[in-house]
Amino acid sequence: MKWSEICIHTTNEAIEPISNILHETGASGVVIEDPLDLTMEHESKFGEIYELNQDEYPEEGVYIKAYLPVNSFLGETVNEIKQAVNNLMLYDIDLGRNQVTLSEIHEEEWATAWKKYYKPVKISKKITIIPTWEDYEPVSSDEVIIELDPGMAFGTGTHPTTVLSIQAIEQYLNPRDLVIDVGCGSGVLSIASALLGANEVHAFDLDEIAVKSTSINSKLNKTDAIIHVRQNNLLDNVKMEADVIVSNILAEIIVRFTNEAWNNLRPGGIFITSGIIQAKKQLVLDNLKQAGFEILEVNEMEDWVAIVAKKI
Template identity: 75%
Template sequence: MKWSEICIETTNEAVEPISNILHETGASGLVIEDPQDLVASMESPFGEIYELNPDDYPEEGVRIKAYLPVNSFLSETVEEIKQAINNLLTYDIDVGKNKVTLSEVNEKEWATAWKKYYHPVKISKRITIKPTWEEYAPVSSDEIIIELDPGMAFGTGTHPTTVLSMQALEQYLQPGDVVMDVGSGSGVLSIASALLGAEKVYAFDLDDIAVKSTMQNAKLNQLNKAIEAKQNNLLNDVNIKSDIIVSNILAEIIIQFVDDAWKNLNNGGLFITSGIIQNKKQLVKDSLMKQGFEIIVVNEMEDWVSIVAKKV
């Protein structure tokens, strides 16, 4: 089979939403070439796990690459992707150059080439994300290792918004908690929650492909009984009392279901939100406080913000 590599030159701010767009159009083998990763790997407080080659990264901006099968629908799919990226401007997301290029590769090349970007990454004191094909030995007895196949779906677990979410889960989740993951993507936050001791995790995503990916990755980690994934629009018509709700999506989406999050949280429950760019931080804080939430902490990494709020 012939494959076409789509390469999008954009900004760090647009990485997550564009990655989601590619995932929703059925792209495989997502690669993010972000020069900030070169700095992050050297400055990681958790210790350097792997080395990156600077020659693989752009001097400025971010390159996102993914692979689409060459068929009669290719040009239509590419136009859909371009339109969806342009629509991000309505959310005040800086898409930068927004240059889209295509190049043809054979199946053998793409099936292995993108894997060089994925290695075990320690993203918090206890959590390490390991691609399924990599060997890795735990460095401590309480280390939590998440097995993930990044080719399955959007959400490799190494983007700052995901790291912030996981660090909050590690800090606040208590054994036996009931957790809801809204906008689960690949299910990496659901898996982290279960491995940290959640009794039950409910994962919701509007995209059926994401729901399937969540369950596939849950099975990889032998957590398919602890995690229940369902196709759903945010928390519409959901009535599950939970201790923690975690959501790593756009700020404009988060504020749409603040009231539903409140209704589904036990008293004292926490709403962990991420995927928030700096200039939308106050928007989310105001929405949470208006609902009655108490802001517990605001954490930041690079240009991204995570807010932990408590139902009081």
């Protein structure tokens, strides 16, 4: 079988929504080529392994690459992707150059080409994320290993928004907590919560691919007895008393369900929000305060922001 590589030259701000569009249109694996990765200084306490070729990276912006089967529907699929990406401008998302290119790639190349980007990554004091095909030996007795197959959906869980979310979960989660993951994607935040001691995790996503991916990854990490995943629009019709709610999605989406998050948290409960670009930080902060939350922390990594708030 022949495959076509679609490459979208865009901005860091557009990575999450465009990646979601590509997965929804049937892309098998998404690769992010961000020139910041070439110069990033990593904290010594977390070990990130990169095998990168500078020639493959843009001078500005990012490349988002995905793989589509070459068939009679390819042209239609590409047009759908272009239209969906252009529609993001309606949400004031900067698309940068917004250039789309296609190139053909054979199945043998495709099967291994994207795997070179994914290596074991220690993203917090305890948690290391590894792709399923990598052999990895824990370096400490308290290290928590999460296995993910980035070919299924939503990448490897090492994007700054995910790292910030997991670091906050690790800090604020208490043993036997009840956790809600809103917009679960690959399920990595739900899995991290379960492995760090949550008694019960409810994972919601409107996307069927995300629901399937979370279920598969949960079984892979032997957390499926703890994680309950189902298709749902944000927190619509959800009535629980959670200890922690975590959501790694766009700022514009977070502000839509802040009141529902308040209603589903016990007094003293923690609301962890990520996926927020710098330009939208104040929007989310104001929204959280208006709903009655106390802001505990605002953490930043590259151009991304995570906010930890408490129901008082």
